[in-house]
Structure formats: structure tokens, C-alpha cells
Amino acid sequence: MTDARQALEGQVALVTGAGRGIGRAIAIALATEGAAVVLAARTRQQLAEVAAEIRERGGRALAVPTDVTQDTAVEALVEQTVAEFGRLDVLVTAAGTASFGPVAGAKPADWDAMLAVNFRAVMVCCCAVLPVMVHQHRGTILNIASVAAQRFIPGAAAYAATKAGVVAWSRVLREEVRAEGVRVGVLVPGAVDTPLWDAIPQGPDRSRMLRTEDVARAAVLMVTLPPGAALEELTLLPAGGIL
Template sequence: MDLDGKVAIVTGGASGIGEATVTLFHEQGARIVLVDRNAEGAEAAARAIDPEGGRIVAIGADVSSDADAGAAVALAVSRFGRLDILVNNAGFGIRGSVTQTSEADWDALMSVNVKGVFLFSRAAIPVMAGQGGGVIVNTASNAALVAIAERAAYVASKGAVAALTRAMAVDHASENIRVNAVAPGTTWSPYFDEILARHEDPKGFVAGLEARCPMHRTAAPREIAEAILWLASGRSSFATGSVMVVDGGMTAW
């Protein structure tokens, strides 16, 4: 799945699945624009992954900003000359049912999880179409397929990402742009650590999640990044409009 010569943008690239994806793409020879709202974290991740420099450029950006999306795409083109792959990975979750979720929290989550995919794709697609094609991979969730209690806004946002993935795949197939999504199960990451830190019973919470998975464990970020790599590479050349579930069998039960 060699990405030598390919240019990619990865949002949410400073930690978790995003950082693992940047690392794997770098190993496969890609040049990468690492996007994260934490500019210092983005720079640190870029230096750690590409200590010699030259193949990863970091940019602090808000994925819900049209201007920031345009700037990230422009940076890829100005620095590396093209854009072959967009990984819309940035996202977060909040706890609560519909009645427990404030309008402000709903809007903030949708702005990142859904609007961010829309804005970055809208900025990237004309560049990809102009050069003869490209690939977009969106990070959805198995929550796009099955409900999770007290995560109403998150579930809705990831369902929207899955639906938007299919819509873009249909709209842009004629331009040789493939659009797919990966749907991870629970994945251990710094963000997951933050969730546990706020939980009244972290060990019980993790045990409950593992009990819902036939493999009885959570995923490592690298395991999800491997799926993203396959969808981004030429190995998946006939796949578009698909949502690839990587959740240890949770949605199979």
C-alpha cells in the first residue's frame, strides 16, 4: 500500500487515530499536511514523526472554519504541488440524551464532526478533480450503525458523516474521486483518557465497553489507521460509498 509521491491532509492529526494515520502514511512514503486545532500539538507530532523534516507540515486550524479549510488545502498545494488524499478525522463526543444536551453543545459538536467534513471536502474536491482524481476517507463510528445510550448528538453526527460519505461518493465518482468512511469501535486514545478521567467509575466503564465487544477489548489507534490506509490506497480501487466497520465485532452482536 505504498503512498510514495502521494500528498495527504489528515485532520485531528496530533493525537489518537489521526496521529497513528499520519505515522502510517509517513511510513508508506506520503507527504502530509497535519491539521489540528492544537497548533503546538500539531508541530510536536510532526517533529516526532518526521524528525528530518520536509515531508510533514503542521498547521493549527479549526475544521469548522471555511477559511481554515481553504488554507490547509492551499498549503498542501503550495508546499507539495498536489492533493491526493483527504482524511477527515477530527471529531469529538459529548455525553447526554437529547433532553440533556444544550443547543450550544449540539451546535459545537455538529460544527466539528459534520460541518468540518463538509468544509474540508468542499475545499479539496476541486483540486482533486482538476488533477484527475483523489480519495477522501472520513472517520465515522460504529455509532453511525447502532445507538449508544446517552450519546444522542454524537450518534447523530456520525450517522450524518456516513450519509454524507455515500452522497459525496455518488456525486464525485465521475471525477475519479473515491469517498469512503471507517467506522471504529471504542479506540484507546488521549481523548478516551480524558473521558475516563471525568468518569465516576473508569474501570467499570471500560469493563462495560469490553463486555459489549466479542473480542473483549478496545482498539489501538494503529488498528484503525491500517483500515484508513487501505481505503486511501490503490488497493481499495473499486471501493466508494462504503462504511468500513472496525469495531471488534460489536455491531455483529
């Protein structure tokens, strides 16, 4: 049995953004290592496909269509998770979106949707799982930021701000819940070849990006370390040097 499998057997993970891209890969990886996985995103069909793939491989999955920008929907998601599986050990916040453009000439309203999903919803999801994890005196929260929070990429100011916000939020939350047995990690990927890039013209060369499976391996490591160890922030970059 692998260390990851030993750590995740009997554990319950909730993954937002699990319908495609990074969240999908992490959900499948966690399920493959033995966790029961709750899949959240808005597109029912994609969630159903991921759930089916997990079950075909012998894993356990529950698809819960959820818009993470709706606070009551997030509360219901956590309630349903606990009702179904009796506990909640891992939260991965991979729901996110990206739009780019120079600040000069931008309309503030253009930023609202991205701020709501990438930043506020991460905060809300963290808050929603805390009572369960604190009660268990055990849990790992893994928020997905981006290297855009660390590097200065023209056109990415609003996106970078959401991701820097996630890093700062996670750093403070980590200190608040450390004594409660709850770990808070941030995974900071460079460019990853996902559907997120489909709508972005003139993006980087996708063949040189990370693969979602690479990110999933890092995520599994972060959430399966023994309780006495914490990989708090991990930057994962394409070895070829882009982003």
C-alpha cells in the same frame, strides 16, 4: 516495496485531527508508507511533535495549525498544501470530539461545538479539496465516522447524529464524484483507546478497545487500493465485542 508504499510514494495526504489519537496514527502510517503528510489540528505543540516523529522516521510532514470549524482556515489549509507540495491526493477527516448525555434535560447549545467539528467541518473539508482532486482526476477522501452511527447507544444521540450525518453525506458525495476519479470512503470504528475518552466518565474498558494503529492499518488499506477498487465503508470493531 509494499503495495501501500507503491501507492503512496509521491502522494500528498491531508489529515485533520492529526495531533493525537486516530488522526495522529493515520498521519504517521501514511507518512511511513511514503506520503507527504499535512497535519491539521488546533494544538500547535501536538502537531509539532507528530511532525517531528514523522521526520525522524525519514518522512515528510508539514504542520498547519487549523481550526476546521473556520471555513476560511480550511480554505487556507488546502491552499497551503497545494502551494507546498503541488498536489493533494488523500484527505482524512479525523478531527472530532465527543460528549455524551441523555437528550432529556440537554441544552441545545451543548451540541453546537460537536455538530460543528464532527459534521459541518467534514462537509467543508470535503468541499475544499474537491476542486484539486477533480482537476487531478484522482483523489481519495476518507471520513471517520463511528459505530455509534449504526448502534443505538443511550446517551449518544447527538454524537450518533453527527456520525450518521457523515455516513449519509459521504454516500451521496461518493456518487457525485465517482466519475471524476475521486473515491469517498467512510471508516466506521468501534471504541478506540485515544485521549477522547479521558474526559468521559464511566466509559468502556480501555484495554479492550481498538488501538489507534489498528485503525491506521484499515485507513491505509482504504486509501491505497488501486484506483479501480474502492472500499467504500468499513466497520472496524474490537474483536472482544465491546462497542
